[in-house]
Amino acid sequence: xxxxxxxxxxxxxxxxxxxxxxxxxxxxxxxxxxxxxxxxxxxxxxxxxxxxxxxxxxxxxxxxxxxxxxxxxxxxxxxxxxxxxxxxxxxxxxxxxxxxxxxxxxxxxxxxxxxxxxxxxxxxxxxxxxxxxxxxxxxxxxxxxxxxxxxxxxxxxxxxxxxxxxxxxxxxxxxxxxxxxxxxxxxxxxxxxxxxxxxxxxxxxxxxxxxxxxxxxxxxxxxxxxxxxxxxxxxxxxxxxxxxxxxxxxxxx
Amino acid sequence: xxxxxxxxxxxxxxxxxxxxxxxxxxxxxxxxxxxxxxxxxxxxxxxxxxxxxxxxxxxxxxxxxxxxxxxx
Numbered sequence: 187x188x189x190x191x192x193x194x195x196x197x198x199x200x201x202x203x204x205x206x207x208x209x210x211x212x213x214x215x216x217x218x219x220x221x222x223x224x225x226x227x228x229x230x231x232x233x234x235x236x237x238x239x240x241x242x243x244x245x246x247x248x249x250x251x252x253x254x255x256x257x258x259x260x261x262x263x264x265x266x267x268x269x270x271x272x273x274x275x276x277x278x279x280x281x282x283x284x285x286x287x288x289x290x291x292x293x294x295x296x297x298x299x300x301x302x303x304x305x306x307x308x309x310x311x312x313x314x315x316x317x318x319x320x321x322x323x324x325x326x327x328x329x330x331x332x333x334x335x336x337x338x339x340x341x342x343x344x345x346x347x348x349x350x351x352x353x354x355x356x357x358x359x360x361x362x363x364x365x366x367x368x369x370x371x372x373x374x375x376x377x378x379x380x381x382x383x384x385x386x387x388x389x390x391x392x393x394x395x396x397x398x399x400x401x402x403x404x405x406x407x408x409x410x411x412x413x414x415x416x417x418x419x420x421x422x423x424x425x426x427x428x429x430x431x432x433x434x435x436x437x438x439x
Numbered sequence: 440x441x442x443x444x445x446x447x448x449x450x451x452x453x454x455x456x457x458x459x460x461x462x463x464x465x466x467x468x469x470x471x472x473x474x475x476x477x478x479x480x481x482x483x484x485x486x487x488x489x490x491x492x493x494x495x496x497x498x499x500x501x502x503x504x505x506x507x508x509x510x511x
Binding site (some may be wrong): 188189190191192193194195196197200204205207208209210211212213214215217218369370373374403409410411414 | 443444448451453454455456457460461479492493494495497498499500501502503505506507508509510511
């Protein structure tokens with residue numbers, strides 16, 4: 187038998203508990219990325235996660251590190267408290283768009299403005315998942331949801347809110363990148379970005395946020411593979427990928 | 440001679456089909472005759488000899504079902 191090496195296996199950054207997400211939901215992929223980044227940087231034993239409300243409410247059971255669960259939208263506020271008491275730990279929040287971009291937008295903006303040295307993993311799938319597919323602030327123009335059955339009317343409800351662009355204008359922010367996980371190439375790019383964000387936190391550079399453009403096959407009413415195609419065709423033009431802020435090594439924006 | 444070997448933790452599979460879609464060799468298929476305990480059609484390899492060990496299937500699996508080994 188020829189000699190073999192392991193190319194890919196389940197990361198030690200996640201527990202053995204089966205994920206509670208629907209089939210084909212990219213939350214699972216983003217969980218893996220966070221776990222892999224924590225293991226690769228050897229900070230898993232120092233990491234403290236803050237789970238949000240929504241589909242990712244049980245993420246504290248899946249990340250193989252200490253974790254808290256915050257009230258709806260308050261993950262950044264809770265992470266602030268944890269980081270200030272335990273400055274040597276690596277603190278991250280894991281939030282969806284209903285949590286971060288809607289009810290939690292004040293906490294997020296103020297945490298960024300204070301330059302809190304925390305990392306935010308923001309999963310944007312343009313819809314409220316757990317509550318039954320209602321329109322989110324990030325829903326696309328014309329997108330059909332249970333609360334916008336003729337498609338989102340931007341005259342009445344505004345345009346999709348662009349968190350990365352908005353937060354990039356804030357002084358205390360060290361690093362913001364919008365990534366996607368719709369194919370293996372973007373998976374690897376997203377992993378690099380998440381690792382960089384944790385590295386910046388280790389170096390005490392300030393607030394870091396990685397927005398991951400994601401799918402919600404069930405509430406979009408699509409098969410997982412079709413949802414990935416819809417993401418790249420419809421969502422990425424509205425939420426362009428890329429680095430929105432990078433203070434870099436010399437603390438310049 | 441295959442370049443890679445895939446191992447599936449079938450009980451965790453939710454049958455989403457993302458691995459099947461992203462396999463560049465098109466050697467994965469959903470086995471419509473076999474269900475796991477949760478009632479999902481599991482994924483199998485049709486031609487294991489063609490595996491190139493790229494691990495695209497494992498990367499895109501949301502439920503960490505797949506382990507990939509590369510043959511030296």
